[in-house]
Amino acid sequence: MGSDSEAERSQRKEKERKKMLAIAPIAKPLAGKKLCKKTLKLVRKAAEHKCLKRGVKEVVKSIRRGHKGLCVIAGNISPIDVITHVPILCEEADIPYIYVPSKEDLATAGATKRPTCCVLVLIKPPKGELDPAVQEKMKAEYSQIFADISELTSSLV
Numbered sequence: 001m002g003s004d005s006e007a008e009r010s011q012r013k014e015k016e017r018k019k020m021l022a023i024a025p026i027a028k029p030l031a032g033k034k035l036c037k038k039t040l041k042l043v044r045k046a047a048e049h050k051c052l053k054r055g056v057k058e059v060v061k062s063i064r065r066g067h068k069g070l071c072v073i074a075g076n077i078s079p080i081d082v083i084t085h086v087p088i089l090c091e092e093a094d095i096p097y098i099y100v101p102s103k104e105d106l107a108t109a110g111a112t113k114r115p116t117c118c119v120l121v122l123i124k125p126p127k128g129e130l131d132p133a134v135q136e137k138m139k140a141e142y143s144q145i146f147a148d149i150s151e152l153t154s155s156l157v
Helices: 002-021 033-048 056-064 086-092 103-109 134-157
Strands: 052-054 071-075 098-101 118-121
Touching: 002 071, 033 052, 033 071, 033 098, 033 103, 033 118, 033 134, 052 056, 056 071, 056 086, 056 118, 071 086, 071 103, 071 134, 086 098
Parallel strands: 071 098
Antiparallel strands: 052 118, 071 118
């Protein structure tokens, strides 16, 4: 009986190891387990409140239009050339960005079935208004993750 849970656990570890091997070498700063979980939770909430831009084209368009937020990029994209320009655009527009290990997890959090290269979590929705309490809660989570990302990037330099 115990062997089933052992087998499942080893299978999960093997899957996790394969995810980590598939990550591109340019995926820095890469979110750790805890930060990744927080980030994906924020992406999930942003998708519920329609404060999310999905895909490279939409994200680039939003950044060029001057929208502010948090850019979350998948680290296991192949070919990596698809997203190499996104971090540069984010730095020029002064938008924080972070890599997460899996494009599948990013898509699940973003409420899509197709694997997603990158998403932009907007501070406020482009159309309409959010409930003030919800907006305040999202802003608090956003600022917490922003602080974690800036701490992570300062340790890389």
